[in-house]
Amino acid sequence: MNYQPVIGLEVHVQLNTQSKIFCGCSTRFGAEPNHNTCPGCLALPGTLPVLNRQVVDFAIMAGLATNCTITPNTFFARKSYFYPDLPKGYQISQLDDPICADGWLDIEGEWGLKRIGITRIHMEEDAGKLVHGMGGGSGVDLNRAGMALLEVVSEPDIRSAAEAVAYLKQLYQIVTYLGICDGNMEEGSFRCDANISVMPEGSSTFGTRAEIKNINSFKFVRQAIEYEIGRQVDLIEDGGKVLQETRLFDPAKVITRAMRGKETAHDYRYFPDPDLVPIVISADWVNRIEKNLPELPDKKRQRFITYYALPEYDADVLTASRDLAAYFEETAAFANNPKAAANWVMGEVSRALNDSGLYISQCPVTPKALGELIRLIDSGTISGTIAKKVFDQLWTDGGNPAEIVEKQGLAQVSDTKAIEEVIDSLLAASPEQVAEYRSGKEKVFGFFVGQVMKAMKGKANPAVVNDLLKGKLA
Amino acid sequence: MELFDLTLYQLHEMLHNRAISSRELTKTMLERIEATDPEINAFISRTTDLAFEAADRADYKLATGNCTPLTGIPIALKDNIMTSGIRTTCASKMLENFIAPYDASLWVRLKEQGAVLLGKLNMDEFAMGSTNETSFFRPVHNPWNLLHSSGGSSGGAAAAVASRQTVAAIGTDTGGSVRQPAAHCGCVGLKPSYGRISRHGIIPYASSFDQAGTITRDVRDASLMLKAIAGYDVKDSTCADRAVPDYSSALTGAIRGLKIGLPEEYFSKELSADVKKAMDTAVQVFKDLGAELHPVSLPHTDYAAACYYLLANAEASSNMTRFDGVHFGYRTENSTNLEELMIMSRTEGFGSEVKFRILLGTHTLTAENYQKRYVKAQKVRWLIQQDFDNVFSKVDILLTPTTPTPAPLLGEGAEDPLQTASSDIFTNPANLAGICAISIPAGFSSNGLPIGLQLMGRPFDEEGILKAAYAFEQTTKWHMEKAAL
Numbered sequence: 001m002n003y004q005p006v007i008g009l010e011v012h013v014q015l016n017t018q019s020k021i022f023c024g025c026s027t028r029f030g031a032e033p034n035h036n037t038c039p040g041c042l043a044l045p046g047t048l049p050v051l052n053r054q055v056v057d058f059a060i061m062a063g064l065a066t067n068c069t070i071t072p073n074t075f076f077a078r079k080s081y082f083y084p085d086l087p088k089g090y091q092i093s094q095l096d097d098p099i100c101a102d103g104w105l106d107i108e109g110e111w112g113l114k115r116i117g118i119t120r121i122h123m124e125e126d127a128g129k130l131v132h133g134m135g136g137g138s139g140v141d142l143n144r145a146g147m148a149l150l151e152v153v154s155e156p157d158i159r160s161a162a163e164a165v166a167y168l169k170q171l172y173q174i175v176t177y178l179g180i181c182d183g184n185m186e187e188g189s190f191r192c193d194a195n196i197s198v199m200p201e202g203s204s205t206f207g208t209r210a211e212i213k214n215i216n217s218f219k220f221v222r223q224a225i226e227y228e229i230g231r232q233v234d235l236i237e238d239g240g241k242v243l244q245e246t247r248l249f250d251p252a253k254v255i256t257r258a259m260r261g262k263e264t265a266h267d268y269r270y271f272p273d274p275d276l277v278p279i280v281i282s283a284d285w286v287n288r289i290e291k292n293l294p295e296l297p298d299k300k301r302q303r304f305i306t307y308y309a310l311p312e313y314d315a316d317v318l319t320a321s322r323d324l325a326a327y328f329e330e331t332a333a334f335a336n337n338p339k340a341a342a343n344w345v346m347g348e349v350s351r352a353l354n355d356s357g358l359y360i361s362q363c364p365v366t367p368k369a370l371g372e373l374i375r376l377i378d379s380g381t382i383s384g385t386i387a388k389k390v391f392d393q394l395w396t397d398g399g400n401p402a403e404i405v406e407k408q409g410l411a412q413v414s415d416t417k418a419i420e421e422v423i424d425s426l427l428a429a430s431p432e433q434v435a436e437y438r439s440g441k442e443k444v445f446g447f448f449v450g451q452v453m454k455a456m457k458g459k460a461n462p463a464v465v466n467d468l469l470k471g472k473l474a
Numbered sequence: 475m476e477l478f479d480l481t482l483y484q485l486h487e488m489l490h491n492r493a494i495s496s497r498e499l500t501k502t503m504l505e506r507i508e509a510t511d512p513e514i515n516a517f518i519s520r521t522t523d524l525a526f527e528a529a530d531r532a533d534y535k536l537a538t539g540n541c542t543p544l545t546g547i548p549i550a551l552k553d554n555i556m557t558s559g560i561r562t563t564c565a566s567k568m569l570e571n572f573i574a575p576y577d578a579s580l581w582v583r584l585k586e587q588g589a590v591l592l593g594k595l596n597m598d599e600f601a602m603g604s605t606n607e608t609s610f611f612r613p614v615h616n617p618w619n620l621l622h623s624s625g626g627s628s629g630g631a632a633a634a635v636a637s638r639q640t641v642a643a644i645g646t647d648t649g650g651s652v653r654q655p656a657a658h659c660g661c662v663g664l665k666p667s668y669g670r671i672s673r674h675g676i677i678p679y680a681s682s683f684d685q686a687g688t689i690t691r692d693v694r695d696a697s698l699m700l701k702a703i704a705g706y707d708v709k710d711s712t713c714a715d716r717a718v719p720d721y722s723s724a725l726t727g728a729i730r731g732l733k734i735g736l737p738e739e740y741f742s743k744e745l746s747a748d749v750k751k752a753m754d755t756a757v758q759v760f761k762d763l764g765a766e767l768h769p770v771s772l773p774h775t776d777y778a779a780a781c782y783y784l785l786a787n788a789e790a791s792s793n794m795t796r797f798d799g800v801h802f803g804y805r806t807e808n809s810t811n812l813e814e815l816m817i818m819s820r821t822e823g824f825g826s827e828v829k830f831r832i833l834l835g836t837h838t839l840t841a842e843n844y845q846k847r848y849v850k851a852q853k854v855r856w857l858i859q860q861d862f863d864n865v866f867s868k869v870d871i872l873l874t875p876t877t878p879t880p881a882p883l884l885g886e887g888a889e890d891p892l893q894t895a896s897s898d899i900f901t902n903p904a905n906l907a908g909i910c911a912i913s914i915p916a917g918f919s920s921n922g923l924p925i926g927l928q929l930m931g932r933p934f935d936e937e938g939i940l941k942a943a944y945a946f947e948q949t950t951k952w953h954m955e956k957a958a959l
Contacts, residue, residue, distance in 0.1 A: 039576045043796045045569070045677040046556045046578060048710050078792050080839075082816055089795025140800070269839035271848060274682035274789055276711050 002201040003236070005229045006209075007164050007194060008156035012149050013175050014126065014189040015058045016182045021125050021148035022049030022092065029187050033131065033141035041146040043087035048275050051076075055148045056099070056279060058180040059123050060289045062150055063100030065174045065296055066118050070286050074099045075278040076123070079268045084140050085128040093151075095270045098122035099281070105174075107166040116167050117155030124149050150180075156195065156206065161225035165218050168192060173297045177322045191216040194225055197242065198232045207232070208242040212256050215249050224249040228256050300325055308338035317346050323360045327367055334371020337378055344370060348391050365394045373401040385458055386410050414461040416468060422455050423448075423468055437473055445469065477502045478638040479956065482547055482695040485641060489536055489546045496529040496536065496546030500590050503548040507592065507639045510959050513620055516634035518553045518563055518611050520593035528590040535588055543698045545588030550640040552631050553594040554601055555686070556675035557581055560591075564677050565609040566599045568797050568804045568823035578675020579710065580644065580686055580703040587702050592640050596630030599825045601651055601679040602790065603627050604897050605887050608827040613884055617659060617957035618923055622881040625655030625897075627679075631689045632659035636924075637959050642699050643689045648679045649782055650876075650901025652687035653913035657926025658881035660915045660955060662943070664688045664696045665901075667933045668908035669714035671700075672707030678793045680786035681712075683905040692953045693914065693944040697721035700936060716934065724937040725944040730764030732942060735869035739775035740900055746879040748919035753875050756916050756927050756946070760873065763945050768869055772861040775903060777854050782902040784838050784851040791835025797823065855906050862907045866932045871942055874900050876913040876926035900928060910936045914943045915952035924955075 020027060023040035040047040063070050074097050078090040103118035128145035132138045152171060158164050172190055176183040183190060197209035212228060215221050227249075232242050247256040295303070297319050304315035304325075318328045324345070332341035349370070353363060373390055376382045382390065382405055390404050405411050413419060426448065427434055437444040452465050477499060480488075488494045504522055511517055525548065532546035551557065554564045556574040563569045577585070585591075598608040606614040606629030614629035616622040617637040624633040628645025632655035635643050645652040647665035656663025665687040678684050688699035701722070706715040736757065745753070757767060799805040799819025806818035824832070838847045865872065877897050904911040909930055916927035927946075931939040947953050 039574075043801065044574065044576070045564070045572075045796065046554075046574070046675045047576075048674050048712075050709060050711050080792060080795055082795065082798055084798075084800045084812065087796060087801050089798055090792055267841050269792070269836065269841075269844075271788060271792070271839055271844070274680075274712075275678075 001237075003198040003229075003233045004201045004203070005159060005225075006156050006197050006199060006206050007158035007160075007225060009154045009158065009164060009167065010193040010195070011152040011154075011168065011171060012191050012193075013062070013152060013181045015055060015148040015150060015180050016189075017052055017054045017058070017148050019052055020146035021052050021055050021123070022146055025146065027147055029184075031143055033139065034143060036143040037145070041087070041142055043089075049092060049273070051276060051279070052148065055123055056281070057289060058148070058178075059099045059121060059150055060281065060286055061178045061180055061293060062152070062175060063103065063121055064286070064290055064293060065178055066100070066103040066105055066121070066152070066171070068100035068103030068118060068121060070281055071097050071099055071101060072281050073097060073278055074281065076273045076276045077270045078273045079270055081266055081268060083127070084138075085130050085142075085145070087128065087140075087142060087145060091125060091127065092273055092276070093124035094122035099279075105167060105170050107163060107170055109162060109166050111160075111163065114157075114163065116157045116163075119153045119155050121150055121152045124151060161222045161229070164194065164225055165222050168218060168221060170297075173320070177294060177297055179294065179322070185216050188216055192221060194221065194228075196225060196228045196232070198229060198236070207236075208244050210242060210245055210247050210256075212247050212249050213259070220249055220251050223251070223254050224256055227254060231256065294322065308332060308342070310338060310342055314342045314346065318342060321360065327360050327363065330367030331370045331374070334368050335374035335378075336371075337374055340374045340378070341371065344374060348388065352395055364396075364398060365391065369394050369399075369401055376401055376405060380414060380461060380463075381405065381411050383412050383458065383462060386412065410459065412459045412461045413456060414464050416464060419452065419456070419460055419464055419468055422452055422460075423465075423472055426451050426455065427472060434473065445473075448473070476638075478506045480641075481691045482543070482641045482698055485547060486543050486545075486698075489532075490541065492536065496532040496590060497526060499546065500525050500529040500548050500592070503592055503640060506637075507634075510637050510639060513959070514615050514617060514633050514637050514639070515612055516596055516614055516624075516630040516637065516639060517550070517593045518565060518596050518630070519561055521560055521591050524560070525590050525592050528585075528588075532588045532590060542587040542702070544584065544702050546590060547588075547641050548590045548592050549584065550592045550595050550631070550634055550643045551581060552597050552628050552643070552645045554597060554646060554677040555581055555594075555644060556677070557591065557594065560594065562594065562677070563611070564600050565597045565611055566823065566825065566828070567610045570610065570804065572803055574675075576675065579672035579707045581675065583703050584644075589702075595628070595634055595643060595645075597645075598627035598629065598651075598827070600677065600790075600794070600828050601627040601646055601648055602827050602831050604650070604654060605882060605884070606630065606655070607884065607887065608825055610825060615884070616881050616923070617959055619881075619921070621883055622923060623658065623884050623887075625658030625877075625881055627651040627655075628663075628687075628689065629655045632656050632661050632663065635659070635661045635689045635691060636957050638956070642691075642695055644699070644703070645687055645689050646676055646679070647685055647687045647901075647905065648683045649786060649905050650898040652689060653876050653901050653911060653926070653928060654897060656689050657876035657913045657928075658924060660924030660926075660952070660957065662688075662690045662693055662696050662915070662947075662953065663913040663926075664690075664700060664936070664940075665904060665911050666700060666704065666936055667714075667910040668905075669712055670704050670910070670934065670936065672705075672710040672713045674707055674709035674713075678789075680789040681793065682789060683782075683786055685905070693912075693940055693947050694722060694725055696912065696943075697725060697940050714934070719937055721937055721940055724941040726941065727945045727948050729760075729942050729945045732765040732871070733869040734760055734765050734767050734942070735770035735865050735872045736767055737770050737772045737775065737865070737872055737874060739772055740874040744878060745875060746919070748917075749875050749877070749879060749925055752917035752925040753927065756873065759946055759949055760942075763949060765942070767873075770865045770869060770872070772858075772865060772903070774854065774857045774861050778858055778903045778906055779896070779899050781851045781854040781858065782898070782906055783834070784847055785855060785906075787831045787835035788838040788848055789835070791832045791839065794824070794828065794832050799823070858903055859907045862903075862909055862930075870931070871938055872930040874928045874930070876900060876928040880919045880923035880925055904930050909933050910939055912939045912943050914947055915955070916950070917952055918955070
């Protein structure tokens, strides 16, 4: 029998606010354990949460960018469970009337264009972290406790691992474009729980689902989902039953396994948090945020195609992140040549970034320098080959391309007289090759070009060399 | 008349005129505590050294003319109010040795205004109780009759004021925990409107009900204490951002034409004969003062107690979850794994009343019961608020007994927990509605126990109830009576 997987995703987006959601503590990653804490995020009795307004702004931004409705009256609820990384014994979250609801994202792929529903987006605080393997036992680090999260819950509209990854990548692109998440998946800034079930093809009744918790890379999401689908299908084929349970993905073994310990259905005892007042979001508030939304990936891609006349492929690559797109646009402006700018950014710049493991925001060559470099090529001052050398110098030492060219005498020679002299002596010294060429072996032309370039240390203007050679050999 | 018998206002005048020093006054109060507290048990912790340091600072300020009505005044705080560096126990084994690293906002204000802290006051464990018998540090005895309860949960606060161990005290009132013990001990107990005083740094019992309140010898002192601690606090989202009036200037004694409502539901209850008599007398006093008395009805009053216990316990069960033996407070020594650590720490660290309320509240919040109990109770709460809105469009304040009976004997409630719960029936509604209320002395029972009357006012109209209370007090002088100790 063939089976149809049904997948819904819950994504936790850590917001890059300066301070935590309910206190003034720093959100800086990598501090000493329990350094970024106060009586509030330590949950000392008597402390009270005070909402960070920026979290609401960010949630509205995320809602607008994912076609959600913004809830005018929203509130926080307490979700209770006992765990050592949850110092209050409850998480301040939202249940009823979440801040955003009923949105969608369109994903594109081998399946064509497909709309994935977004059930809801809600605000909540993160828990702390358990640190195991300390001297005599485990420790609790509450630096992360109280960091602001958005939980984005999709409809069970996803039907394959590939669709899941496409949806996640798009959501990731949106939150990083909005600048509300730093996108650092290794540090857990964007992580996902996947609800997976399978049903016989053609059926409309979903199977029992398993939830795979806390997957923090696109690759792991794909592997986890693929493995889990296979596991469930095998189980059913063997006459077994899928249990509703929480599972963990083991990236080393590429399997999922049931979380240890009894997984009784939790009763979280949600109720409105009496320490916080309801949040009333006016239309004005939403409009103000909508006006200031940055251009989102889809729009930017379209603009790159129409305004810069770039091929679709280039537009896709260059809009992968907001920083990359901005780098390209600045370079194109300085270069006054969008296609050349696109080639350089997708080529040399990307290669160099990859080799050194840097982000575009850390690129040592500024868009201005790169733009000027491109202008030097376009004006015929240097060749493409020389330009690559200059780029390498800009990368390691910085500086101004024109000065580098000037100082190191890299400007190409377009002076016909100088080139003619070299050609003349070359032709005089290579009678055999000249004869070959004239007898129809046109390949030999390359030999002449190479020799001229070599003699002129690569600085001869290739177009001029070509023209002169052709004339002399005719 | 001893120094410790004087009111805050009188002592302020003396300090201000340099007739006495704060050190001298502080010493007197500490000696009084030393002498009387073995019998009363009002204090859980005394802060003798810190008190003298604070008194000396106050004396310096008094000498330099830089003072407030509270400069140099010895006060005490209920032991659920956070005081940095001084242990805050909530009268629980769970926090027996807990020292907070931060100050409650109201304590910051008191300190800034020069108040001198004498110590931390006994209470029912986590403010859950109404006789002070649930305290891990043993019950508080009523200064008027040591065999009787002080009332609760701010029993230590009321008993300390009534035994003249402190000039004034701060308690907290979730369902009557300031007014009821004040009534039982013959003090003035003021519960301001919800949001009038910051809750930051007060260990919560039920967050949407809790409000700090003052316990004082008289109404003028209540107005001075309220002025000192009321007002907006950025650290409490439920604290109201509105101006704090000068409450003392409302104390004119003139209440001619004031419309006072007598809610029939509060008088049809089984009042003890003594309370009934005291109420009849009080009504006559107000009439003589020129107030208009009107019978009114608060039709949902009968549901208030059930509504209160459902909601308060639900919130309490959640507020108690942080005490898990992991991060702070009591931790069991009888555990071999994490789950046991949490279960045993809570089992050993909480007293039975706290556990009882956690169970009730947890039950209310389960997915199965949430709609039919919690949500329904919230709707009833709204109806009760509507009752008050309606009557306050007709009358200015409401007059009721504070409690149906005077203070019970210690041990009396152990046989019937619901009986002690019923001592809150007249005080719960103000917390459900978030309105302000005050209990003032209104006479004595035949066996010499104090009786209190309650005035309730519109939200944030503390001036209204203080004004009426002051007029009554000036006429009757019940507040001048002193427990013989």
